[in-house]
Amino acid sequence: MTTLIDMHDVTKTYRMGEVELPVLKGVSLAVNEGELVTLMGASGSGKSTLMNVLGCLDHPTSGEYYLDGREVSRFGARERARLRNRSIGFVFQSFNLLPRMTALENVGMPLTYSRERLTDREKRERAAEMLAKVGLGDRAGHQPSQLSGGEQQRVAIARALINHPRLLLADEPTGNLDSVRSQEILRMIEDLNRTEGITVVLVTHDPAVAGHTRRTVRMKDGLIEEAEKAA
Numbered sequence: 001m002t003t004l005i006d007m008h009d010v011t012k013t014y015r016m017g018e019v020e021l022p023v024l025k026g027v028s029l030a031v032n033e034g035e036l037v038t039l040m041g042a043s044g045s046g047k048s049t050l051m052n053v054l055g056c057l058d059h060p061t062s063g064e065y066y067l068d069g070r071e072v073s074r075f076g077a078r079e080r081a082r083l084r085n086r087s088i089g090f091v092f093q094s095f096n097l098l099p100r101m102t103a104l105e106n107v108g109m110p111l112t113y114s115r116e117r118l119t120d121r122e123k124r125e126r127a128a129e130m131l132a133k134v135g136l137g138d139r140a141g142h143q144p145s146q147l148s149g150g151e152q153q154r155v156a157i158a159r160a161l162i163n164h165p166r167l168l169l170a171d172e173p174t175g176n177l178d179s180v181r182s183q184e185i186l187r188m189i190e191d192l193n194r195t196e197g198i199t200v201v202l203v204t205h206d207p208a209v210a211g212h213t214r215r216t217v218r219m220k221d222g223l224i225e226e227a228e229k230a231a
Contacts, residue, residue: 003066004166004199005031005054010063010073012049023049024060025222033166036193036200038210041219048171050219051203055088055169056080068166085113089160089168089198093175095152097144097159103151104140107131107158114163130158134188150181154188161192168192171203186212 012024023046031037041047052058053065056072059080065073072083084090097106108127111118118126131137134154144152153173160168170189174182190212193200202209210216218225 001032001034003030004033004035004068005029005201006066008064010050010053010060010065012046012053012058013061023222024053026063027222027224029217029224031199031201033199034193034197035215036190036213037202038213038216039201039203039219040205040207040210040216041225042205045219046222047203047219051169051171051201054167054201055090056084085110085163087166089163089165091153091156091160091168091170091173093172095144095149095156095176097152097155099144102141102143103131103136103147103155104128106144106155107162110159110162126162127158130162131155133161133192134158148181149177150184153177153181153185157185157188157192161196161198166199168198168200169203170200172205173202174204174206174209182208 007027007029010024010027011022014021014023027050039047039050053060056075059075060073063073064071068087072080075083104124104127107130108123111123111126128137128140131140134157136151136154136158139147139151147155173189174185177185186209189200189202192198202213204210
C-alpha cells in the first residue's frame with residue numbers, strides 16, 4: 001500500500017505573549033492511501049490542532065510531515081494554500097455554506113480557484129454531478145435555509161470533493177445532526193471511501209463515529225496514545 005500521510009515527531013507550540021503553549025508534543029502517524037481512519041480524543045487532546053497540520057492550515061513547530069511523498073511541513077503559506085485546493089477536502093461541524101447561494105453554487109465555488117480551465121458550463125455540470133453523487137441532484141436550486149441539516153452537510157461534502165482531493169478531513173461532521181442524519185452522513189462517507197478510494201480522516205470525540213471506521217487513532221495530552229484496528 002502507498003503511504004499518503006507520513007508524520008515524524010511533529011510538535012506544535014503556540015506562543016501567547018511570553019508564554020509558550022505546547023499542543024502537539026511529538027506525534028508520529030502513518031495513513032495509507034484509501035484508508036478510513038478516526039482521530040479520537042477528548043477536548044484539549046490536540047486532535048483539532050493535528051487536523052489543522054494534516055490539512056496544511058497550519059505548519060508544525062518541528063518534525064516532518066510528508067503528504068503523498070512531499071515534505072509539506074516547510075511549505076510557505078502560498079504553497080500550502082495551493083496544496084489544499086488541489087489535494088485536500090474539508091468538512092466541518094458547521095456546514096459553512098453561503099446562505100444566498102444555491103446548493104449548486106455552493107458546491108461549485110472551489111472550482112473558481114481550480115488550476116483546471118473550466119468553462120462556466122463545465123463548472124455547473126461538475127457541481128451537478130457531485131450533488132447527484134451525494135443524493136441531492138433534485139435539490140440543486142435550493143438555498144441552505146431550504147435544506148435540512150443532513151442535506152446541508154451533504155452539500156458541504158460535495159463541495160469538499162469537487163476538486164477530486166486525495167484526502168478528506170472531516171472535523172466532527174455529524175456534531176450538529178440528530179442520530180438518524182448522523183448515520184446517513186457516516187454511511188455516505190463510508191461509501192465514498194469504498195467506491196472512490198478517497199483517504200478519509202474523521203476527527204471526533206464520539207465512539208459511535210469511530211465504529212464506522214477501520215482504524216482508530218486515540219490522542220491524549222498532545223500525543224498519540226494508541227492506534228487500533230476495528231475488530
